[in-house]
Amino acid sequence: MSINQLVYISQATRKMSSEALLEILKTAKENNQTMDVTGSLFYNGGWFLQVLEGPLETLNALYRKIEKDPRHKHSRILYNEPAKFRTFTRWSMNMTNLDDRQADKYDQLVEVIDAAKTDRKIGAASPAVTLLRIFKD
Numbered sequence: 237m238s239i240n241q242l243v244y245i246s247q248a249t250r251k252m253s254s255e256a257l258l259e260i261l262k263t264a265k266e267n268n269q270t271m272d273v274t275g276s277l278f279y280n281g282g283w284f285l286q287v288l289e290g291p292l293e294t295l296n297a298l299y300r301k302i303e304k305d306p307r308h309k310h311s312r313i314l315y316n317e318p319a320k321f322r323t324f325t326r327w328s329m330n331m332t333n334l335d336d337r338q339a340d341k342y343d344q345l346v347e348v349i350d351a352a353k354t355d356r357k358i359g360a361a362s363p364a365v366t367l368l369r370i371f372k373d
């Protein structure tokens with residue numbers, strides 16, 4: 237089945253504790269699994285960046301729901317394109333809290349989020365394309 241990849245950035249409406257992040261992760265994992273959605277969620281200094289992968293209509297409906305969540309605001313789609321393969325095959329959802337400063341690929345991920353905040357490219361690539369590349373290899 238053909239799939240799409242959707243990447244968006246948003247701002248948390250308040251400072252997210254680890255518990256609050258885990259709460260989002262738990263719901264996301266449970267729901268996404270039943271919808272054949274995979275992806276990854278990154279949190280850094282009050283900003284969310286999320287990749288969602290799955291059938292186009294499923295993703296669009298899921299995004300419309302997530303967008304309305306009062307835990308974040310100013311959500312903006314950076315990328316919504318068909319893909320031959322999923323990048324995050326292992327996770328119905330995964331969470332990386334970059335505020336912990338321990339993440340694998342920490343510097344690259346912070347650079348992607350910083351670029352996305354201001355709509356800046358990284359070299360010739362958009363932040364979303366850079367993000368997907370980081371995990372492709």
Ligand SMILES: Cc1cc2nc3c(=O)[nH]c(=O)nc-3n(C[C@H](O)[C@H](O)[C@H](O)COP(=O)(O)O)c2cc1C
Nearest residue numbers: 260263264267268284286301302303305307308329
């Ligand atoms: C940053 C962020 C990312 C989220 N990601 C997902 C997700 O990937 N899948 C999902 O089902 N819900 C996600 N949610 C939660 C939804 O907005 C919503 O609360 C949830 O889907 C409702 O689940 P329910 O219908 O089972 O009560 C996310 C919320 C936030 C704030």
